[in-house]
Amino acid sequence: KLDILVAQAPTPPRQVNGTLGRSVVLSVDLSPGRKVKEIEWSFRAGSGVTIQLAEFSGGKFERPDPNDRFKQRLERYNETSLRIKALELGDSGVYEARIKIVPATVEELAFRLVVYEPVPQPRIRSHLLTSTLEGCNVTLHCQGSGKGNVSISWGRGNPVQELDPGRHQLSPDGSILQLSLQPSSLNATYTCTVSNPVDQKIIAFDLQSICRSGDADASFSKPGYIVLTFFLLVLSLGTAVWCWRMNNEKSADPAATPTGPVEESPSDPQYAEIMRSPPEGNDQALRHLENNTERSPQKEPLITTIYDKVHRTPENTSEEVT
Incomplete structure (x- = not known):
């Protein structure tokens, strides 16, 4: 009699996603009434060497090599689950749990963990x-x-x-x-x-x-610029008219015109009045000169200069010599 052994195909790993810097829990769920004797946890990154991580036995949590790459980042979450803290990108890989069930049953469960970075703010x-x-x-x-x-x-x-x-x-x-x-x-x-x-x-x-904003720019580019140009033109003309009127008012203001006496320029030639007294006994010539001054309608003062007539009176005579 031949005994036929049928090997059950391994269950595909469960997909687990983790975030860089955060924690993840690898949960082992068993049907009620099944008593776990021991669980062994191992890790394999890609095709690398499998590392034994931890053992759950008799309610205790043991680490075969506390100085491996996980160090203090592994802990027991409950009786059957493993927690990994402060995830790193290198923690991505396959985690296997070998579960020994009383009295003598062994089950294996695998998890494929992928650690992702948080997405940036778009x-x-x-x-x-x-x-x-x-x-x-x-x-x-x-x-x-x-x-x-x-x-x-x-x-x-x-x-x-x-x-x-x-x-x-x-x-x-x-x-x-x-x-x-x-x-x-x-x-x-x-x-x-x-x-x-x-x-x-x-x-x-x-x-x-x-x-x-695009519509506003497009609509302003045609009629808007025309209105703006006209406004600036009117403003310029108004300013010019106002300046012209202000200049005319200043010109017509008598207070702006100086009314004081005009001082003679020191550079103008000065003509001094030279009066030559007639000789003694020539009273007739003096009276004649005074009479001419009184009869002048303009009553202008007689100015005698070196270019005027010079009266010479010869001795012992009363004639006026020019």
């Missing part, structure tokens, strides 16, 4: 293509890089809804979204979600912040 960079009264064409670029399995997705509104393929175009990697919208759709909010298996971050972008 940013949206916008580029306005055209913005007119008929609509707005804009490109949104979601920037959110990270190591590992990072994906980028777009949504619209709150709550987030899927995009309409007819008016939205995505780049192959999903990071760039091109929009062609009508004026009635310009009040929409678009969201970019950057995620990996352990983390997710979302950023929103209000389309009005770029499309409305």
Whole structure:
């Protein structure tokens, strides 16, 4: 009689995702009524050597090599589960639990742990293509890089809804979204979600912040500049007229015209009045000169200079010699 032994295929490892710097628990779940005698935990990174990590025996937690790469980062979570703290990227690998069950049953359970970095906070960079009264064409670029399995997705509104393929175009990697919208759709909010298996971050972008400003620029470029030019022209003319009137008022103001006596320039030639007294006994000539002065209608003073007549009287005569 031949005994046929059927080997049961090993159960595929359970997928477990961890975040860099955080903790993860590898849980062993057994059916009720089964009593665990001992559990041995081991670790293998890729095709490397398998390392024995810990033993659960009689309610105790033992570490065969406390100085391995995990050091103090391993601890017993409950009677059957193992906890790994302060995860590192090198902790990714396969963890196996060899479970001895009373009376004499052995089961093996495997976990595939992958440690991911948290995704960075994304940013949206916008580029306005055209913005007119008929609509707005804009490109949104979601920037959110990270190591590992990072994906980028777009949504619209709150709550987030899927995009309409007819008016939205995505780049192959999903990071760039091109929009062609009508004026009635310009009040929409678009969201970019950057995620990996352990983390997710979302950023929103209000389309009005770029499309409305674009409309304002476009509308101002034609009639707006004409009105501005006309206003500046009127302002310039008004300023010129005001300056002209102020200058005329200053010219017509008598207070602005000096009324004091005009001082003679020291450089003008001075002509002194030279009066020569007639000789004694020539009273007739003196009286004749005084009479001429009184008869002058302008009553101008008689000025005698070196260029005027010089009266000479010969001795013992009364004739006036010129």
